[in-house]
Amino acid sequence: MMKSHPSDLFCHDLPTKPRSEMGTILVTGATGYIGGRLVPELLARGYTVRVLMRESSPEHSDRWPGAEVVVADALDLQSLEHALEGIHTAYYLIHSMLLGEKRLEAADLQAAINFRRVAEEKQIREIIYLGGLGDLQASPSAHLRTRTHVAEELKKGKITTTILRAEIIIGSGSAAYEIIENLVRNCPILPAPPWTKTKCQPVAVRDVIKYLVGVLETPQAAGGIYNIAGPDVLTYKDMLKIMAEVLGLKRTFVPVPSASIGMYAYLASLITPVPMHICRCLLECTRNEGVCLNDEIRRILPFKILGYREAIIRALSREEQDRVYTRWSDAYPPAHELAIKLHELDELPTYTSCYSLLTEKSASSLFRSICRIGGKEGWFHSNLLWRIRGAMDRMLLGVGTSRGRKSASSLGINDVIDFWRVEDYKINERLLLRAEMKLPGRAWLEFRIQRSGDKNRLSVQAHYQTRSLWGKLYWYLFLPFHVFIFKDLIHQIERRSDEGQLDRTASTTTSPV
Secondary structure (H helix, E strand, O other): OOOOOHHHOOHHHOOOOOOHHHOEEEEOOOOOOOHHHHHHHHHHOOOEEEEEEOOOOOHHHHHOOOOEEEEOOOOOHHHHHHHOOOEEEEEEOOOOOOOOOHHHHHHHHHHHHHHHHHHHHOOOOEEEEEEEOOOOOOOOOHHHHHHHHHHHHHHOOOOEEEEEEEOOEEOOOOHHHHHHHHHHHHOOEEEEOHHHHOEEOOEEHHHHHHHHHHHHOOHHHOOOEEEOOOOOOEEHHHHHHHHHHHHOOOOEEEEOOOOOHHHHHHHHHHHOOOOHHHHHHHHHHHHOOEOOOOOHHHHHOOOOOOOHHHHHHHHHHHHHOOOOOOOHHHHOOOOHHHOOOHHHOOOOOOEEEEEEEEEOOOHHHHHHHHOOOOHHHOOOOOHHHHHHHHHHHHHOOOOOHHHOOOOOOOOOOOOEEOOEEEEEEEOOOEEEEEEOOOOOOEEEEEEEEEEEOOEEEEEEEEEEEOOOHHHHHHHHHHHHHHHHHHHHHHHHHHHOOOHHHHHHHHHHHOOOO
């Protein structure tokens, strides 16, 4: 797990001073894109921080040393009682991105109702909420409607509630940025339906974080509703053009009379790392303009904000330096942290296949090599087969292999590797991946390094659990491919585990933080 460096913090030029005497600050949604960047800023400014999680995980204490981690679910009133005890101010950053299902919209609203009720009971002083920017009267998207209703629900109570409203957030790891970047990189010809002329004001992620911290430290801002945006008013077509200019690519835009947002979102999901549900959620915002008509927050918190071009240049630079600390995939798919773990199964999976070899290579060099699988590096062998399986998953609205990974050189629990997520991570011993692709069952991929005499045994084992007939057929259909995919994979891991070749990345490759 990558740990942010002090030089990567954003709030050093804020025109406000920390108010560490306030007491404990609660951050919900801390495993998400914004929350994961907010917590280090608060800790660095001397605040006592409590982080609310739906399930505790070992990496959290390493990721945020000094923060208190509590386990609670906003849909469970009883679990919130302890989490909100003794809190001065709470950041409410819980969003589901809707995923096109009404039940999730209802769940978002119920979570807000529960949170407000318990917050009132515990006499919390202030709630700070990050919502969406847009005109509800102009064919609003379901995503914007839900965020607006959540804001209204939080405002109903007696607690001072401060609302920040942003539309497109641009930064390394943000879904909007990755959609724009990958569309431009992968499509020489880009269709331009009428809604690409809709105007918006994208905002840099660092400015969003500054505003979130700034309103906490500015008493006169409490209780207000503020629109936060960058300085540039652009159409969606403008944003694609500027990205092409920055990347030095020539792109042709072809006007099309009409285009279904659902179809466009589906096609975008096949071309970009971002799944269809999130693509649609963001593209639906094009139904109405997201222009900031009220810039009162600029007078309350006067600091220099980044333009769109500078924001994408910084994001590209972060990617090149492999310093992306949070990503949209950290919190997608929803409730992934509640998925059944391998050790939680009542009985061991019925279906397994294992391949191993003995090697004189050291455990540390083997583990470094294991930790570089996936993403742009690929799977060392049979990459075409992995890509085909990923394409099949994406067509079925799964996450696919194009999701990649957040960092090429570091890895930790809950990090994403294509359509897998790290479930367990023990340096020089074990890497356990849990499948998040569409499957008629549950699957894990386990890499182990064990001492055997004067050598090390490197092994890869596939675990699969299913009870359905289709699930069993699926296993036997793909079983023949395991022989050469996994056998060749461990040989490639062993071959590429040259200590001399990988020493230059040793300081970051296996860092658990």
